[in-house]
Structure formats: structure tokens, C-alpha cells
Amino acid sequence: MMALSDTEKTDLSIILEKVFGFQETSHWNMNEQVLEVVSKMAKEAQQCSNAMDYVPRPSYFVGKDFFKKQLRDIARRATSGEGEFYDICAKSARYKWRFEIERASQGL
Secondary structure (H helix, E strand, O other): OOOOOOOHHHHHHHHHHHHHOHHHOOOOOOOHHHHHHHHHHHHHHHHHHHOOOOOOOOOOOOOOEEEEHHHHHHHHHHHHHHOOHHHHHHHHEEEEEEHHHHHHHHHO
């Protein structure tokens, strides 16, 4: 494993502050182990977001007719490839991975 450069450490820190907040991440040591865990977290959040593209948007009644009206939007989201995470996916990843990232920052 090659050590992270100072620039890579800074970039990783910025990303984690955005996800977890400064108070949570300010004491974390940015290292290869943290990068490994964060890459797993991002992959999981992306898979969740990709799956969310196939879910119809909220409505009082989601029946066949409503779903049919949503097909174009669902297809557009599925093929857009924007690479953004749905908030629910990011929150889920944040809760699931926080402890593992903290342990990795400690070299454990």
C-alpha cells in the first residue's frame, strides 16, 4: 500500500466532512485504510441510488396508471448516469460506515 499524498489526504478529509461533518471527522487520520472503506461506502451508496432510479416518485396512490405515467422519468433517471447519490442512500451509508471509517482512521 502506498501512502496517501497530502493533497489526497486533504481531498479525502473534505469529502468525509461533507458526509459526516467537521465535528465528527476532525480527529480522523486520513490513510489508505480510510480510503478503502470510503470507496466501499461510495460504491454501496451508488448502487442504492441506481436502484432508486427505478422507484416511482411519491403519490397518494401508486397504481398501474400512475406507474405508467412515471415510466419516462424512471427511464431518464436510470440512463442519465449523473453519478449523484440520493439523500436516503447517503444517509444510510453514513450510519452504516461511520464506525468502520473511524476504526480505519485509527489503523485498526
